[in-house]
Amino acid sequence: MRATPAQLETSEIGHSLMDPFGRAITYLRVSVTDRCDFRCVYCMSEDMAFLPKRDLLTLEELDRICSAFVAKGVRKLRITGGEPLVRRDIMTLFGSLARHLESGALDELTVTTNGSQLARHAKDLAACGVRRVNVSLDTLDPDKFRAITRWGDLAKVMQGLDAAQGAGLKVKINAVALKGVNEDELETLLEWAHGRGMDLTLIEVMPLGEIDGQRIDQFLPLSMVRARLSGRYTLQDLDDRTGGPARYVRVKETGGRLGFITPMTHNFCESCNRVRVTCTGQLFMCLGQEDAADLRAPVRASESNDLLDRAIVDAIARKPKGHDFIIDRRHSRPALSRHMSVTGG
Ligand code: SAM
Numbered sequence: 001m002r003a004t005p006a007q008l009e010t011s012e013i014g015h016s017l018m019d020p021f022g023r024a025i026t027y028l029r030v031s032v033t034d035r036c037d038f039r040c041v042y043c044m045s046e047d048m049a050f051l052p053k054r055d056l057l058t059l060e061e062l063d064r065i066c067s068a069f070v071a072k073g074v075r076k077l078r079i080t081g082g083e084p085l086v087r088r089d090i091m092t093l094f095g096s097l098a099r100h101l102e103s104g105a106l107d108e109l110t111v112t113t114n115g116s117q118l119a120r121h122a123k124d125l126a127a128c129g130v131r132r133v134n135v136s137l138d139t140l141d142p143d144k145f146r147a148i149t150r151w152g153d154l155a156k157v158m159q160g161l162d163a164a165q166g167a168g169l170k171v172k173i174n175a176v177a178l179k180g181v182n183e184d185e186l187e188t189l190l191e192w193a194h195g196r197g198m199d200l201t202l203i204e205v206m207p208l209g210e211i212d213g214q215r216i217d218q219f220l221p222l223s224m225v226r227a228r229l230s231g232r233y234t235l236q237d238l239d240d241r242t243g244g245p246a247r248y249v250r251v252k253e254t255g256g257r258l259g260f261i262t263p264m265t266h267n268f269c270e271s272c273n274r275v276r277v278t279c280t281g282q283l284f285m286c287l288g289q290e291d292a293a294d295l296r297a298p299v300r301a302s303e304s305n306d307l308l309d310r311a312i313v314d315a316i317a318r319k320p321k322g323h324d325f326i327i328d329r330r331h332s333r334p335a336l337s338r339h340m341s342v343t344g345g
Contacts (some may be wrong), residue, residue: 016073017312019319021283028074029272032062032090033082034279038114039150040138042176042205046150056279059093061299065277068308070100075107078134082279085117094128100268101129112136112174116152118160132137132170135161139182140177140192148181151296165196172199172259179220186225194256197320201246201259206288221259229258245272263288269322275315283315288323 003065035050036043057065066077077097084090100106111125115135125133137157139145145154164171169267173193177183186202193200205218229235234252246259269286281296288289293315297306 017316019316020054021319021321023271023273023319023320024073025273025275025316026074027076027078029078029080029274029276029278030062030066030200031061032079032080032084032093033087035086036081036083036114037086037116038083038152040148040176041150041212042148042218043089051280057281057296057299058087059096060073061281062279063092063096064305065281065295065308066097067100068305068312070105070188072309072312076110077106078110078112080112083114083116084111085113085121090100091121091124091128093261094125094130098128103288104263108132108206110134113160113162114149114152115157115164119163122160122163122169125164126167126169131333134141134172134174135164135166135279136174136176137189138178139185140188142213144182144185148178161196161198164196171196171197174201174203176203176205177220177222177225178205178218181218183225184218187229188260189250190229190233190256191254194251194254196342199248199257199259201261203261206263222262226260240326264324265303272319274324276318283312283313285319289320291318 007345012111033056039046039048046199049130053189066074068216070077077100079090080085086327092108094111097106097109101109107127109130110132111130112134113136115137118135120134122133135157137145138148142154145157161171173185173189173282175182175189177186190200193210202222204220204222220259228234229251231255235258236252238248238250240248240257246261248257248259250256251258272286276287277295278292281293281294281299284292293311295308295311299313303308
């Protein structure tokens, strides 16, 4: 049911952000750059045009926006991209956001990364209060890894994982399930991840942005993967919700957790508690819809946060109920022209 303006006003006074469907917004994902040192085939085309640097929010502006959300009740902040760890001086942002962990205003500061730069940043991330990192890794085969990422070096990612675990960071592996590419390797990935004490989450490919190729050729429904894994493993449903869209099971034989993110075969919008800010300050209330609010203009218009706060509250008041992605032969165009690297995966 939609909240009345009076209810919205009340939630605003209570320093929390409530959307029209009664969902409290407690999770912010922030893309700090649209650039990446990989060109994953399902994510980007080979010759991506990136934004001019002047369009990007500065690190100070990113801090201001994150802090405005924290003041309004966001408890979890995820830094993402593009590849967040390729942004120059990015540790300055982690260092300044750490104050919200210290004050208790924020429960968690995390990062989603391809792992290529983790070896040099893992210790600093831990020192800034980061406790968990998500590392995207779709295969353990170096040649396949290069083919999927077009440019990536698996050995560097492995060094990054060693460094992260060495620094005491809890690592979760995210793998996009790709038909005919890594579908025969998912059990190997599972055994490997759980063997190293890392959770594994499988993701269905989503129709975001133009790529060189057809989505339908990549799409592997996780319902099929789950059915196949069930033949070999005992999958015990878990109630764990990490504030994200994943549904988790415990794999009895390995003792590890396995997550499924199924935007295509199972819509997870009803419990959505998140919004996303891009590196240019666009606030997207839904990953799968076009509507966005500009936060860069209010940030740059004044040193006080009044305009920024108003823009955030107004935007949350129009968060949509959900998305409706479709992948089939008739829908060969992407559902959205934006790449995941723009909105922040
Ligand atoms: N560079 C970082 C990384 O690799 O994790 C953060 C950004 S990346 C866009 C975030 C996640 O989105 C990655 O796990 C990536 O595999 C996933 N991703 C990108 N495009 C996708 C798509 N079209 N469908 C599903 N997942 C996608």
